[in-house]
Every structure is written in structure tokens, then in C-alpha cells.
Amino acid sequence: MASNQDSNRPQNTRAIMSFLREHAPFSSMDDAHLAHFAEHATLRFFADGDEVLSPDDGVVKRFYVVKQGRIRGERHNEKEDRTETTFEISRGECFPLAAIIGERPTRTLHRADGDTFCLSIEQDAFITLFSESDPFRDFCLRGVSSLLDQVNQRIQSNAMASMGSSNSLDTPLERYALRNPIVCSPDLPVRKAVARMHENNVGSIIITDDNRHPIGIFTLRDLRTMIAEEKGPLDTPVRQVMTPDPCRLPADADAFEAAMLMAEHHFAHLCVVDDEQRLIGVVSERDLFALQRVDLVNLARTIGTATHLRTLVSLRSDVSRLVDAMLAHGADSGQVVKIITTLNDVTVRRVLELNLKKNDPGIPFTWLTFGSEGRQEQTLLTDQDNGILFRTPEGMTEEQVREKLLPFAQTINKELAECGFTLCKGNIMASNPKLCLSDREWDDWFIRFIDASTPQNLVYSSIFLDMRAVFGPTEPLHELLEKVLARIRKNALFQKMLAGNALQRKPPLTMFRNFRYLNEEKKHALDLKRQGLAPFVEAVRVFALANGVETANTLERMEELAKRGVFDPKDANAWKEAYSLIQAIRMRAHQEMLDRGEELTNYIDPDDLNPLDRRILRESFRQAQRLQQKLEVTYQL
Amino acid sequence: MLDYIKQWLERRRAGQIGAHEQDNLPAPKSAGDQLLSDSRLIVLDLETTGLNAAKDEVIAIGAVAISGGVIHLEDQFDLILRRPELDISETVLIHGIGPEALTQGHETEDALLYLLDWMNGDPVLAYHSAFDQKFLEKTLRVELGYTQQHLWIDVADLLPAFFPDAKTGGKRLDNWADFFGLEVSERHHAAADALATAELTLVALNKAGKEDVKTLKELNDKLRYHRRLQNMHRF
Numbered sequence: 001m002a003s004n005q006d007s008n009r010p011q012n013t014r015a016i017m018s019f020l021r022e023h024a025p026f027s028s029m030d031d032a033h034l035a036h037f038a039e040h041a042t043l044r045f046f047a048d049g050d051e052v053l054s055p056d057d058g059v060v061k062r063f064y065v066v067k068q069g070r071i072r073g074e075r076h077n078e079k080e081d082r083t084e085t086t087f088e089i090s091r092g093e094c095f096p097l098a099a100i101i102g103e104r105p106t107r108t109l110h111r112a113d114g115d116t117f118c119l120s121i122e123q124d125a126f127i128t129l130f131s132e133s134d135p136f137r138d139f140c141l142r143g144v145s146s147l148l149d150q151v152n153q154r155i156q157s158n159a160m161a162s163m164g165s166s167n168s169l170d171t172p173l174e175r176y177a178l179r180n181p182i183v184c185s186p187d188l189p190v191r192k193a194v195a196r197m198h199e200n201n202v203g204s205i206i207i208t209d210d211n212r213h214p215i216g217i218f219t220l221r222d223l224r225t226m227i228a229e230e231k232g233p234l235d236t237p238v239r240q241v242m243t244p245d246p247c248r249l250p251a252d253a254d255a256f257e258a259a260m261l262m263a264e265h266h267f268a269h270l271c272v273v274d275d276e277q278r279l280i281g282v283v284s285e286r287d288l289f290a291l292q293r294v295d296l297v298n299l300a301r302t303i304g305t306a307t308h309l310r311t312l313v314s315l316r317s318d319v320s321r322l323v324d325a326m327l328a329h330g331a332d333s334g335q336v337v338k339i340i341t342t343l344n345d346v347t348v349r350r351v352l353e354l355n356l357k358k359n360d361p362g363i364p365f366t367w368l369t370f371g372s373e374g375r376q377e378q379t380l381l382t383d384q385d386n387g388i389l390f391r392t393p394e395g396m397t398e399e400q401v402r403e404k405l406l407p408f409a410q411t412i413n414k415e416l417a418e419c420g421f422t423l424c425k426g427n428i429m430a431s432n433p434k435l436c437l438s439d440r441e442w443d444d445w446f447i448r449f450i451d452a453s454t455p456q457n458l459v460y461s462s463i464f465l466d467m468r469a470v471f472g473p474t475e476p477l478h479e480l481l482e483k484v485l486a487r488i489r490k491n492a493l494f495q496k497m498l499a500g501n502a503l504q505r506k507p508p509l510t511m512f513r514n515f516r517y518l519n520e521e522k523k524h525a526l527d528l529k530r531q532g533l534a535p536f537v538e539a540v541r542v543f544a545l546a547n548g549v550e551t552a553n554t555l556e557r558m559e560e561l562a563k564r565g566v567f568d569p570k571d572a573n574a575w576k577e578a579y580s581l582i583q584a585i586r587m588r589a590h591q592e593m594l595d596r597g598e599e600l601t602n603y604i605d606p607d608d609l610n611p612l613d614r615r616i617l618r619e620s621f622r623q624a625q626r627l628q629q630k631l632e633v634t635y636q637l
Numbered sequence: 638m639l640d641y642i643k644q645w646l647e648r649r650r651a652g653q654i655g656a657h658e659q660d661n662l663p664a665p666k667s668a669g670d671q672l673l674s675d676s677r678l679i680v681l682d683l684e685t686t687g688l689n690a691a692k693d694e695v696i697a698i699g700a701v702a703i704s705g706g707v708i709h710l711e712d713q714f715d716l717i718l719r720r721p722e723l724d725i726s727e728t729v730l731i732h733g734i735g736p737e738a739l740t741q742g743h744e745t746e747d748a749l750l751y752l753l754d755w756m757n758g759d760p761v762l763a764y765h766s767a768f769d770q771k772f773l774e775k776t777l778r779v780e781l782g783y784t785q786q787h788l789w790i791d792v793a794d795l796l797p798a799f800f801p802d803a804k805t806g807g808k809r810l811d812n813w814a815d816f817f818g819l820e821v822s823e824r825h826h827a828a829a830d831a832l833a834t835a836e837l838t839l840v841a842l843n844k845a846g847k848e849d850v851k852t853l854k855e856l857n858d859k860l861r862y863h864r865r866l867q868n869m870h871r872f
Binding site: 010011012013014015016018019038039040041042043044045046047050068069115117 | 818
């Protein structure tokens, strides 16, 4: 039947439908909806450089798909008085999303980059598709970064900051301590309704009919609007000012559904109803996230008080489960890696404490971590990169201290390996005599490193520039870092060499902005760590060290650089976002490998990604290119 | 498409549009001062049984409309004519139209009347338009006795007039389509070729706007000038 219908459609309609089918979200849309698009479309041409959509055009009335060519988004950089490309939209991709959904003008000038044809539908056809096609609506909402951010931020800043748990977002709403809802009848004057809210110390009241069906909700925010906009006296029946038809969910819906619904609609309250749509409770945003602090804090405490190595080893799988759940709930990768690092730190500390109890070498030391652990960017795939910093007690030589500390460090390295921290192949470990040094020795080491580095040894040594104390006094490290940073700031040659080194790893995009694969053997593999994240980490490190930023975390470094005016704030945001998205895709891949029982690697095949993720990845790599360009310009490479 | 024609014919027979005659068909427009950016232009392509207008016949008509410099896909014409009496084996391979598709078609006369009504007397553009013009005019004359002349514009002239330096490697539709990187969904299908021709027309109209060619008359003058220039080169 479907094919029969298809052959009745004009050739050009069929051709547009098959073009659309090659691209997301159209690939998952029904034929009837594709036909609706094709039949209501116009085809427009824009020559290279023509404006397609401008903030001056007013509210966006049209939705476009690039049929051929490319559109670029332009932003004027006022500081440097030049125009910058903020994004690119290529064949099969749609624009604008945020503006048409937000019914506002676009904020970015869209310009044709090369001769470009676009298919376009008017707002009413867009609305029809948006309301009738689920895949289309999902795509539009997911693609709208502001909206997506809102959903993410609300869920994450609440759930994750309060340390999201592995399962509480799966908890059915009925298991929540639903507050006995405060209700009133539609005819109650607003004044009395507010009095009732006040008495019960709540921010909302549900208006119900005689059968206890919720018909409206009135919140303190509505009261504020009512007064500010002078909608009527306080004797007005609440029915006239309530928000009718409040959002409701059945009691067996889970907290995540509720959170998504709230985030999507900007409601802070939801009605929970029974099978017959009768009100049984109200759940507020605060209720949802109150239950969450348990798991992480609890897990951290369990690790921190474990009395046996065995317990620590077994707790590692809980960490993995926690990460899994957080990723499944769309947690922000920057927060997830910090949480992993936090839990890893707790584990490392506990291993150290347990050994100190058994066999204290008797000399105070600071346990250092380098590289990704130093940057607080660990994922489940992690090596040990650690060292020891000590102050030589009076009357002892450095060698004598090492004699005592090295056997201890060896045990620690071995036990950490049992806990899942792979032994470092490059022997960057505290049990290595070259990395178990006094403050004076570390300082000498850095002097040699900074003054006599060659590009070759820089490749292997740059991880020492991302250093953090995990255990023991932090003051010695702080003093050391201050000296190191001061030296790097003064040494332009070292900075330039570091910058040159950071440019060695190019983001995996070809000239035509397709993915550049690793090599012939791994034809479809991208290394997300070395090709995707490393360009950010390394470029940001150069800027951070050159500007005296002490933190090692890449996202925090970028924030700090924006604060100091080294990065344009908008650039910094784009780069932070791009970095986080690559990290998120990498971590999701790790979880999938774990599920399949495979060894963790950083390789992915972009063909395995859904089209939206592929597009995100491509755009993220392009941001890495922009960051590297900034490095090139700054250091004239 | 066929449904549209059916509805249109029903309305026409019911007297809503007029009798089954030509009197109340829209009159062809001439190249006046109407702005290109306001005009409706028909871009048309025919599939025929062969190249000789004296003996060959039209099999399929595909056309799209450009209004306000934009192709409106809801305003298109895609029809296979009913020509059961013709031996079409010659060109069947090129067009992918088999005889069985043709017998499914509609009464030629009705379809042509609908076409004229849909064209609305607007200027007609085609690639190597002399060919399409000859065939369409002959068919309209033979089937309907219709003899009014539309304004025809040759897209094969339009493109070199605005892109004199383009190295297309040839003068065919394919050459220009390749030059601008167009994808033709199904070459030698009347509607698909019409759409490709219309896309090329959009490119030319974009350029025209930038060269201050604003009206249909100015466009026609430019083409005439360009043709004269070409002829001078020829001698």
C-alpha cells in the first residue's frame, strides 16, 4: 500500500522524500510526514556569501534543510574586529532550531558558504510536523542547545550536584514521600487560596473539581504575575488565574520522567494521579532531588572507611555502575569525570591509609598524581600516573628517605593495580626512584625540564605539568608549582615548544570536514582520547601555564582563561562544550564496551553513532581546530 | 496529479471555471515591466517519442513554477500523456516510460487544457526551449486548436548570459548541472529535468538580481543582446 501511494506522488516529491530519508531526523519519520514536508517545501538558492537568515529579519518564520552546499553561522568578534564562523551546517542538516521553536529572531547571521540550495517550509508546516511526528519533535528539542542545556542543567545541577544515585531517578513516583496535596475548589478567591498555601507553607495549590480531578494549579509565581500585571483583585476566583490542565503523571511513572517533564515545561510541580485521574499527590522539583544525595556520598564513605583491600576491590564495580547510571541519565561528562576522580582519590587515600596503619615508613610525604588523574579527568579506563614528594628530615639524605619510601610505594602501586588502576607502562609510578623525590630534587628536575627540553622529551613529559596532590600535606606542592609556573611564564621558548608540541595532534577532520580515520588498518576508527580530547587538553595547558593558571583541570583552566581575558568567553564556552561532548561520547562508548564484556579502548567508529552524535562530534572537532588556530596565531607557529 | 486534474475538470464541467473551451483560458503574458522578483515563471520539460516535431509526439510533461525567486513544490505539473496509438519503442529506453504506463494516463485533451490553465499565461522557460516550444505548440494546435503564443525563454541562453566565463565543458543541461554540482534525481524524467532546469534558473536569477536586471523585459533584452553577441562571434 505504501509503495502504491509512493508511486502516485509526483517524481519531484518522491525525489525530495528520498533525499530527506538519508538524513536525521527524517530517516526515522513516517512517509506521510516526509510527503507533507516535500509537498509544502520551497527550494531556494543562495549564492556564495548571500545572507540566508539574519537577526534583523525578525521572528523566524521558516525552517530550512540544506539540500546542497553549506551554511555558516557568523559572529562578529568585537575585540578583534573580525568575523568568525561559529558553526557550519552542511547537506541534510537543519536550521534554525532554537529560534523557530523559541519564536524569536535568530541570534546568528546565517550565510551561504559556497553556492547553496535549501529546502524550506513555512512555520505552519513546521508546526504540523512538530506536533504530529515524534522523531521530528525529539530531534528539534534535542538539537536546540539552549533547551537541551536547560534540561541537562536542571537535571544535572540538581541531581548531580547533590550527587546523583544509581537508581533513584528510576524510582516510581509513588515511592516518594508525596506530600498531601493542598487543594481548593475553583471558586475560592485568590486571597483565601494564598492564605491556605501560607498556612501549609507550600508554594502551590491544586484546584480540583468535585471528583478530585486536578483542573488547575496556582503557584506563588502565578501570584507574582497576577499582581505585577494587575490581572484582577485578590477576590478573583482562583479559576480565572490558575494555570489550567496541570501536568500530571501516573504514580508508577518514574522520577526521571518527572524530571524531564519538569525541565521541558519549566514547571516546578507535577500532579500525581491514580488510574482514574484523581489527585493523590504533588511532587516538586525539590522532592525529586532530595533523595539523591545518598548513593555517591554513601559510596565515597564506604570506600573511605573500608578496612580491607578486598572490600576496596569489590567496591570498584559500584563505581562503574554509578557512572553507568549517570551517563544513562544524560549527566554532564565534566561532572562524571570529576566524580570518578573523586572516588578514585578516595580509593587511593584509603589504600595509603590502610598501608600506613600496617607499615608506616615514618616519613611524611605528599602523594602526587599526574596526567588525567592530575587534571581530575579520569574515566573508567585509567592508568596509574603517580609520584611522591617529600621534605628530607634533618639528619637524613634523600637516598636514605627513598630507601624507606620506595618499598612502601611498591606495595601501594601493586594494591592500586588490584583495585583496577592499571600499572603504568611508562613506569610513571611512585615506586620509580626517579619519581620519588624531595622538594629540592623536584625543583631541579623541573628546571632541567623547562630549560633543556627538546621537542622529543616534551611529548613524554608534558603529563608532569598536570599535577595534583591526593594525599599528604599540599603546601610543598603549592610551593613547587609556584616556582614552576613562574619559570614557565618567563620562558617564551619553552612555551613556544610546548605550543608546537600541542599542535602535533590534529583533530581528525579532513579538509572537507569529513572524519579523518586513524590509518588504513583502522579504517573507521577514531581515537577519541588522542585525536579528540588531546588537542584540547594540550592547547589549553599551554595557555594555562603561560598565564599562571594553577589548576590542572582542563575545563577549569578554560574558565580561568576566559576570566583573565585570554579566551573570549563565547569561545571558551564553545570549547568547553565541545570538549565535554567528546568526553561524553567516549564515556558512553566505554560503558557499552563494559556491557559487552570487552576490553576498554578509546576507539570508536563514527558510523556506529547516531546522526546527531556524529554531527556533534564533527562540530566538536572543528572547535578543536579553532583552538589550535588560536595557538598558532599566539605563538606564530 | 491525476486527482487534481479530475477535480479541476469536474469544476470546469460544473461551470465553475468555464465551458470545455479555450475562451476562458488565461491569456499569455508578454515581456513587460513586471519585476522578476514578483513574477511567476513556468519551467518545463517534455519527453517525446523522438526529435522530429513533425512526426514525433509528446509523452510526458513535467513543469515546476518559480514565484518570487523560489521554487514552490506544491505548484508543479507532472503528467504522462495518454498516447496508446503511438509506437514509442524508440525512446522508451531513455525515458524509462513503458507503453503500459502510457495507457494508464489520461485523456490528452483534458490534460492539455489543465496544463494551459495551470500555466496561467506565464512565461515558459526550458532548456533548449526551441525544441519544447515546437512540440508543445504543435500538440496544443493539433489536440485543441490552440494557437496563442507564450513567451518562451531559453535557459540554455540564460546561463551563459550570466555566467559567461563558466568552464562547463559543454552546452548541455548535464554540463551546467555538473558545473553547479546539482543532483538530478532521475535524468530524462520530464519532472526531474524540469526541476534541475528550474534550479539552474534560480542560480541565474540570483545573479540577475545582483546585476540589476530587475524586470522581465530587462531579462529578455539581456538575452537578446547576448544572442546577438554570440552570433557575431560565430561569423
